[in-house]
Amino acid sequence: MTHSDPDPGPVVQRILLGADLRDAREAAGLSNAEASKALGWYTGKLSKVEQGDMKVSDKDLDKAARIYGIPKSRTAKLRTLATDSRRKLPPARAPEHSVKYVNLERAASELRIYYGDCFPGIVQTADYARGMLERSMTTSPAEVDRMANDRAKRLERMKSPDAPRLWLVVGEEALYREIGGRAALRSQLEHIKELAKLPHVCVQVIPFDGGAHASHGVAFTIVTLIEGRPGIVYVEGLTASDYLGREHVRVYNLAFENLRASTLSQQRTIERINRRIKELT
Numbered sequence: 001m002t003h004s005d006p007d008p009g010p011v012v013q014r015i016l017l018g019a020d021l022r023d024a025r026e027a028a029g030l031s032n033a034e035a036s037k038a039l040g041w042y043t044g045k046l047s048k049v050e051q052g053d054m055k056v057s058d059k060d061l062d063k064a065a066r067i068y069g070i071p072k073s074r075t076a077k078l079r080t081l082a083t084d085s086r087r088k089l090p091p092a093r094a095p096e097h098s099v100k101y102v103n104l105e106r107a108a109s110e111l112r113i114y115y116g117d118c119f120p121g122i123v124q125t126a127d128y129a130r131g132m133l134e135r136s137m138t139t140s141p142a143e144v145d146r147m148a149n150d151r152a153k154r155l156e157r158m159k160s161p162d163a164p165r166l167w168l169v170v171g172e173e174a175l176y177r178e179i180g181g182r183a184a185l186r187s188q189l190e191h192i193k194e195l196a197k198l199p200h201v202c203v204q205v206i207p208f209d210g211g212a213h214a215s216h217g218v219a220f221t222i223v224t225l226i227e228g229r230p231g232i233v234y235v236e237g238l239t240a241s242d243y244l245g246r247e248h249v250r251v252y253n254l255a256f257e258n259l260r261a262s263t264l265s266q267q268r269t270i271e272r273i274n275r276r277i278k279e280l281t
Contacts, residue, residue: 010084010085010086010087010088011052011085011100011103011104011107012103012104012107012225012226013081013084013085014052014053014054014055014056014085015051015052015104015225015232016052016081016225016226016229017049017052017056017078017081017082017085018049018050018051018052018053019050019052019229019245020078020081021049021050021056021064021068021078022050024064024065024068024069024070025046025050025064025068027068028067028068028069030067030068032046032047035064035067035068038067039060039063039064039067041060051243051245052243053100055082055085055086056082056085057082058079058082058083061075061078061079061082062075062079065078100241100243101221101223101234101236101241101243102154104223104225104232104234105122105154105164105223107225108164108223108224108225109164109165109224109225109226109227110164110165110166110167110223110224110231111164111165111166111167111221111222111223111224112167112221112222112224112253112256113166113167113168113169113220113221113222114169114170114215114219114220114221114255114256114259115168115169115170115171115174115219116170116171116173116174116215116216116217116219117171117173117174117177118132118170118173118174118177118179119170119174119188119192120168120219120221121151121154122151122154122155122158122166123154123155123158123166123168123191123192123195124148124151124152124154124155124188125151125152125155125184125187125188125191126148126149126151126152127148127180127181127183127184127187127188128179128180128184128185128187128188129147129148129151129152130144130145130148130180130184131179131180131181131184132179132180133147133148137238137239138238138239155191155195158195158201159194159195159198161200163200164200164224165200165201166195166200166201166202167202167256167260168201168202168203168204169204169205169206169256169259169260169263170203170204170205170206171205171206172205172206172207172208172272173208174205175189175205175272175273175276176276182280183280185280186277186280186281189273189276189277189280190277192273193270193273193274193277196266196269196270196273202266203266203269203270204260204263204264204265204266204269205263205264205269205272205273206259206262206263206264207263207264207272210262210263211262213258213259213262214254214255214258214259215255215258215259218235219235219236220233220234220235220252220255221233221234221235222234222249222252222253222256230245230246230249231249231253232244232245232249233245233248233249233252
């Protein structure tokens with residue numbers, strides 16, 4: 001959710017509804033299997049609902065409220081949440097397995113991102129994104145230009161005053177890997193430098209000589225949707241992605257703090273970026 005927009009969007013509302021229903025189920029002392037049997041739902045439906053991956057009808061919500069013993073006043077609020085969560089968003093140009101993440105990104109209040117050897121999609125220029133997408137195993141050649149331009153629009157949104165807070169940590173290799181060619185990397189670094197000047201953005205680099213850290217080989221994003229509520233960890237592979245909650249969020253937040261302890265300061269990061277830009281001129 002952006003700072004000026006009170007509507008978190010249907011994807012976020014499905015996640016919040018699922019979390020509330022999971023809390024109610026656990027408060028009622030029911031396991032996933034016991035609740036599924038009582039609800040008459042097929043195996044896996046309850047998990048999808050609780051993870052925010054499935055819309056909930058009013059009929060299903062009322063049945064869950066009865067079985068879990070949810071008070072009428074709270075049920076009414078959940079019904080409003082369920083109705084809002086069934087709205088549709090404009091389609092996102094992204095691989096199918098990461099569309100949910102792009103929608104979460106739009107609704108985030110804070111993003112904490114670690115990438116080791118490149119810059120993530122949310123801060124990519126069109127040329128840099130094109131260089132990555134052209135080598136993708138899951139992106140059709142016909143979609144490359146449209147998806148690259150969509151990533152560039154996400155970068156521009158991050159520059160707006162109501163964008164989410166962004167903490168971006170990248171390995172120093174990201175400054176050297178010439179994705180899209182030297183000119184594309186140079187332009188990418190120029191944009192990162194300008195982005196880092198914004199008050200809601202912090203960019204830091206883990207130097208080559210920084211030694212071991214907490215997340216070798218594992219890029220991840222921690223998405224905070226609403227202040228005061230646990231976030232969601234997004235981890236993406238070549239053909240699938242995971243959305244991790246609860247105990248995973250604590251571990252990944254600790255890992256992110258460990259990563260930040262290994263980074264250059266923001267000032268030294270900008271100095272390192274400036275030096276690399278000169279090398280690419």
